[in-house]
Amino acid sequence: MDALLILGGLLLILAGLVWLVMLAFGTSLLWGIGSLLPPLTVLYVLRHWRVARKAVVLGALGCIPLVVGLTMLASNDPQRLEAILSLRWLKPQVQTPAELTIQLRGELNGQPFAPQQGELIDGTLILREGQDFFARREISIRLPQPVKGAVQVDVLPQDRGALPEVQVSWLLPEQELPEARRLSHGYTLHLKLEPQAPNKLVGAFHLVLPPQFKTTLSGRVELFSNRLRYIDGRVDTRHDSRDTLLYVIDNYLQRRFATRAVQIVNLPPISLPAEKLDVQIDARIDGQSQHLPILLHKTSAKGWRVDGDHFQPLPQVANSATVGAGSSIATSAAAAPSIRPVDRRSRFSLARLQSNPGQYQNLAMRVLTERGAQAEGRFRGIDTQGQIIIQRNLGGPGAASFALRPEEISSIELLEP
Incomplete structure (x- = not known):
């Protein structure tokens, strides 16, 4: 409704301007x-108001539906109004460079097919054209089982058995939902x-469906x-x-617990895009199960x-080449006098722990609270609420964790150098 009112108002204003110009030509050729x-148009209205007033009134009437x-x-869509008034739609759209190089010749459902997106994840190959929720045209090939490394598949129309399942879909302009066709053999x-x-797979792609599907594609593809x-x-x-979030959380846990033996067991469903996420994850860290709250936020930088x-960051692991070439280095290192490590207990304090917790990760500590309670164990980091986490092994796989607020700690002692 708002679009019709705006369009109607603009048409009335345009009709009033055209009528005004026609009246000016009727007065004289020079006035026309x-x-x-524009400046002379205003002057003409002032000098010949009795003639021009009808056209001016028509244009003024058009302002009413335009303003409404x-x-x-x-009130309904302020972002759309801002985009219209800022005139961004007049600027030429900059084409972002394609992430993948996909060179396919042929057609899908009788129409040219130029996919911009491609992936082969968990055994499903997808080639997709269009950036909307529903693709304009899409091919999905579900392999019988997930693959790792190189992929080689050859299927002929007469083959039977456990074959890849092929699905093609397309969305016509007059349709709200796409149409889809699925084949399990005969292609x-x-x-x-x-x-x-x-993280890419590159190579040859060739697909020919039965004639009624009007789909033949051949060329080279690049897939994530x-x-x-x-x-x-x-x-x-x-x-x-989701993979980006798993990477960020895994990297964080490795550095927080000073170990590379981190396995994220469960990450709950998430909704993207977002600016902030509060999730509860299950992970195995050094063989022990942990349930951890994680608060993530995103910045443009x-x-x-x-x-x-x-x-x-964790120290880099020496590679085999360095170790293999280290006989002379090891000999010279053994001959050199040993350097006594710095004793971190001498200058240890709660403030130093809070400012640089990574320096004391996994070290044994003893904490005494204002109420007289004592917690002894290994320092596991500082959580998102700023609490000091102390973990104590109970024998076997069991462990107890203590989360202590800094203001309730009366004294803290580092038990290892």
Whole structure:
């Protein structure tokens, strides 16, 4: 309704301007030419008000539905109104470079098919055209079982048995929901894909469906093998995906607990895009089950991060080449006098623990509270609420964790150098 009011108002204003120009030409040729220039149009209205007033009234009537329509649009969809008034729609749309190089010749349902997105994740290959919720055209190939590494599949129309399931779908302009067709045999398929670092599969793609489907595609494809994105060889944490969040949480837990033996068992369902997420995760850390609250937030500069993440990176693991070439280095190191490590107990305090918790990760501590309670165990970090986490082994796989607020701690003692 708001769009109709705006359009109707603009048409009335335009009709009034055209009528005004026609009246000016009826007055004289010079006034007609002059009325095409806005300053002279106003002068003509002032000098010949009795003639021009009918056209001016018509244009003024058009302002009424225009203002009403803009008011309704501002209350219903302010972002759309802002986009219209800012004139961003007049600027040429900048085409972002494609993430994947997909070169396919042929058609899908009798129409050219130019997919911009492609992936092969958990045994399902998807080629998708269009950025909306429903793809304009899409091919989905579900392999009999998930694959790792290189992929090679060859299917002929006469083959039977456990074959990949092929589904094609398309959305016509007059449709609200896409149409889909599924085949389990009777088609030709050739896939030969090779892994390409860091997370892509590249190779030949050839698909021919029965004639009634009007689908024949052949060429080379580039597919993502997971939902991570990389920039200069490093994970782009600004990308919204479940895999990105798993990577960020896994990296955080490794540094927080000073161990690489971290396995995220369960991450609850999440809704993306978002600016902040509060999740409860289950993980196995050094063989022990942990249930942890994680608060994540996203910034445009650094992407997804865990609140309270101030832990130091883990030391790099020496590779086999370094170890293999280390006989002379090891000999010289053994001959050199040993250097006594710095005793961190001498300058230890609660303030130092809070400012640099990574330096004391997994060290034994003894904490005494204002109420006289004592907790002794290993320091496991500082949670999102700023509480000091002390964990004590109970024998076997059992462990007890103490979360202590800094204001309730009367004294804290480091038991290891």
